[in-house]
Amino acid sequence: MTETDRRNLVAQWAFDTRPVLLRFHLWLEDVEVERAQAVPVSALTFTPRGIARCLAMTSAATALGTRLFGEFGAGAGRDKATYNQVKKSADAVSAYVMSEGLWHLTRTLPENHAMMVCLGEGLMPKVGETPEMGANPMLGFGRVYARPELARTVDRRVRRLLNEPGHTFEQFHGWLQNRGITLWGAAVDTLENTSRFAEGKPTGPMAVFHLFDSPLRLSRPYESYMGCLTVPARVAEAAERASVLLDYRTPRQQVVEAIEAAYPGVRREHVHVWTLRGKTRAGRLGRLWEEWEKLGVHLVEDGWRAPSGLEVFTDSGTYAPTFLVGSWQDAAQATHVFLCDGYAATAEAMQAASLSDVLDVRSTMAMFSPSFTLPCDVEARLMQLDPSAPDFARRLGELNGGRTIEAGQVRSYAEAIRDAAASNMPLGKAVLRADDFLPEKDWHVLASVGYMCDDPYTGAAGVTRVADNVYRVVTLLATRNASSRITFTLRLMESFETTRQVFSPLLVRFLSGVDHTTRPVKISDSGRIRNELQTMLPQALEHDGERIRVHFDRINEMVMPRDKQAAIRKVLEWYKVNHPVWFDWLDVA
Incomplete structure (x- = not known):
């Protein structure tokens, strides 16, 4: 150039x-x-x-x-x-x-x-x-x-x-x-x-x-977990040729066979499977890890070097690994294949799944509950149950290997299913794709x-x-x-x-010591503060038409300390008194 x-x-x-x-x-x-x-x-x-x-x-x-x-x-x-x-x-x-x-x-x-x-x-x-x-x-x-x-x-x-x-x-x-x-x-x-x-x-x-x-x-806010499996498109196509349905619930033995069909001669130790790792996840992902390990593939661990030369991490971050899904050849011309498995939060799962056509990968999902205390294969099935059925608790126990589930947990899972339905999540499907979230x-x-x-x-x-x-x-x-x-x-x-x-929210500036009573006030302060309240304290807001009422008693002091709550209340009350026309939309409960 x-x-x-x-x-x-x-x-x-x-x-x-x-x-x-x-x-x-x-x-x-x-x-x-x-x-x-x-x-x-x-x-x-x-x-x-x-x-x-x-x-x-x-x-x-x-x-x-x-x-x-x-x-x-x-x-x-x-x-x-x-x-x-x-x-x-x-x-x-x-x-x-x-x-x-x-x-x-x-x-x-x-x-x-x-x-x-x-x-x-x-x-x-x-x-x-x-x-x-x-x-x-x-x-x-x-x-x-x-x-x-x-x-x-x-x-x-x-x-x-x-x-x-x-x-x-x-x-x-x-x-x-x-x-x-x-x-x-x-x-x-x-x-x-x-x-x-x-x-x-x-x-x-x-x-x-x-x-x-x-x-x-979606028809209201929703945040939970989703099981996710993302493989190269070439693997999904090989499965289709063999008349195998490849999705999140497919036995991993069949996934490996599709990989070997798509990449003839690939060694199993060169099949790299990324999942979230850590002792705290063993109860939820342990069965999945064992299934992969028995097949002789490489479960990616912290410190493994990606083709970029940088060390990967498995403690968090379920979105970015999607960009590596595919294949490459090392210095010895050996083929390596990378895929992602396990789970992610709802937004990250949908973001990753929507990359299917962008990155030439295929991604499928299964809905989990927000509490996510049971193994992932159980979670994927329990979210398909009818919470109003009289035998809901019994069927839940059967999914969990016949073990009794506490009454409180039963209520929690029933509420999770009802909440997903109320949010217009695509219930009723064992496996989801990005298409299911769009009209x-x-x-x-x-x-x-x-x-x-x-x-x-x-x-x-x-x-x-x-x-x-x-x-x-x-x-x-x-x-x-x-x-x-x-x-x-x-x-x-x-x-x-x-x-x-310039980069700090107006309310954060006031919390850091800027005097709101001597700073020149602009009409844009009204829109900015409204925006910041919705970003920082959504749990404290009550919407009534165009008006917003702020309830500080809804804020956990571990989320925002009491002194900061008091400071923000003082700022909002000052704006309301001194600029009532611009802040007509605001009420402080």
Whole structure:
């Protein structure tokens, strides 16, 4: 590329992504694009070019802002309470930056288009965690991004979907379609591998945003676990030729046979199976591990080096390994095959499954319960039971090898099934695919990933300091049969400390000591604080039409300490008294 071509490329990207660059006071110094195909991803995706590029820049800004200002590594060696607060602080920054980027980029959307978050990650505590370790700042179900009038229209329909008994997703989606409104759905994890981020690990943390050309079929917030099996498409095709149905419930012996048919001569020790590992998961995944080990394949362990040369990890991070699913040859020309098995949280599972056509892989899922205390093969079957059946408890025990299950657990599983049904999850199917979450079978996805730290599965570098206030940030933009790795060189246009304020939620600034009574107030403060309350404290909010009532008594002090709650209450009450017109939507209970 000539110098003139490079400068033209930078100028075009700067123009296309100016809403995000201006919001975060960033200057685009350089951009490098590595494509897996001849044409740009933006030429093949369903979004306009500017939106696709703004999503890539939003992912880059989220990665940069979280890496610099999210207290990376501050939880290492700290007590549980401090560690939990570090994770929540990092989640707050990542969710805020992503939300701000989406808000500004959607100002360039076509007038009849809107984006809505359908699946988020962070509200549910992981298995083994205490309740306060959930309730993390996040972008959750129903968050709408569009031009103001359209956003209010869609918001009203979302509230009806959430609150009106009997109002179905089909009615919600049909109403929008009949009025010519195009709603794109999103599955979001603004900070994947939060624990590794808090501990300062050099690999793993990233921001993941998947945009679909229709909303997902959910009718209210839902977060649980899903069993997942992702194999190279070539393996699935070999199984089809042998008249074998290959999905999550297929015996792994048959999966290995399909691998050997697809890759003749491959040695079993060169078949690498990635699952989450660790002693705490033995009860849930132990049978699966044993099944694979008896077949002589390699169960990937911490420290195994991927083809990128970086060591992988198996303590968390179920999304990124999908990018390595496939085959390669080592220096001795021996074939290696990599696949993923086990489970993931709902948003991560759907994101990974939607990569099927993007990466030439095949992914299937099975629904698990949020508690996930039984082995994965049992969980996949119990979610198909009828919780209202008189013999529900007996059938549950039979699935668990005839062992009696406590009454409390029986009620918990029954409630999990009812909650999934109420959320319009696709119950009634033993195995799920990404298609089952979307109203149209001919759907499209645009995946945007921003890397905060190095990624062993793709070899992408994390945020790298180039010079004072200059950083390189790598993002991945991918759609069906096309992907690009984009490396931005970004310069902070303000001092480091001033930029910290640019990337920090307004409420976080006030908590850190900024005096809200002397700071110049802007009308945009109203929208920003409304947005931040929905991101940081969704469990404390009561929605009544356009109004939001904040109930501080709903907040666990382990989620947010009492002194911080008092400080935020004081700020909200001050705004309400001194700027009643701008904050007419706010009530403090």
